[in-house]
Amino acid sequence: MFALTFDDGPGPDTSEVLDVLRLAGVRATFFLLGRNLEEAPWCGDPAKARALVLRAAREGHVLGNHTYSHLRPDRWPELAADLKRGEAVVRAVRAEAGLPDGPVPFRLPYGVRLVEQTMPSPAGTLNFVSLDPRLPVLASLGRAHLHWTSDFDDWLAKPGEGAKLAAKMSAHVDQCIGLGMDAVLDLHDSGTGSASGYQRRATVEAVRLFLAEAQRRKWRSFTIPQP
Ligand SMILES: [Zn+2]
Structure with a gap:
C-alpha cells in the first residue's frame, strides 16, 4: 500500500493535484x-488559497500542519510558536469546512535532521552535532512528526521531468514491497518562497503517471494518519 x-x-x-487525485479516487494528506x-504570497489572493484548501477538505483529503513559516531546523527555539500559529490556521479552515475538531497531524519542515549547534564553554566555543533539537520540543508539546519512507527532490524537478519522477516513485514502492513495508511518499504541491519557486509542474505529471501505474499494479492507497 x-x-x-x-x-x-x-x-x-x-x-x-486535486483534479488528478479525484480522477483516480485517491485521498492524500496535505501538510499545509x-x-x-493565510497570506498566499504565491498568488496574492488569500481567498483563492482558502477556497483550494476547503475543496481539498470537501474531497476527503486529510489536512495537516507544516508550521506557519517553514523555519530552518537551527531556529528550533522558535518552533513551538510557529507550530501553534500554523495549527491555528489549519484548525480554522477545518472548522470552516465543517470537519470535527481533533488532533492536527504534523510534519516538521525538512523532516528529522542532524543540527549543528554552538555553545560557549570554559574551554572555548563548543561545536557539536545533535539529533534534531526540535524533537524534544515536539515531545514537550505532546506532538509527533509524521515522516515519510522517501522523498524524491520533486521541488527541483523541471517541467517535463514528470515521467522520471514517476519512475522513482514506483521504484520506491517496489523497494518497500520487498521490505514488507507500506510506502509513504513525500511530494510538494507548492514552495516556501525559496529559489525553487512555487510551481510544481513535474509533480502534477508524476502523480498522474504514478497513479495510473498503481492501478495497473493493483497497489492500494491509504492516508496518514490512518482514520
Ligand atoms: Zn516543507
Missing part, C-alpha cells in the same frame, strides 16, 4: 504551510 503526502501547500498547482494559506 502507498500513501501520498504533499507538503508546503497550497500553491499554483494544488488545483491540478500556514503562510501559504
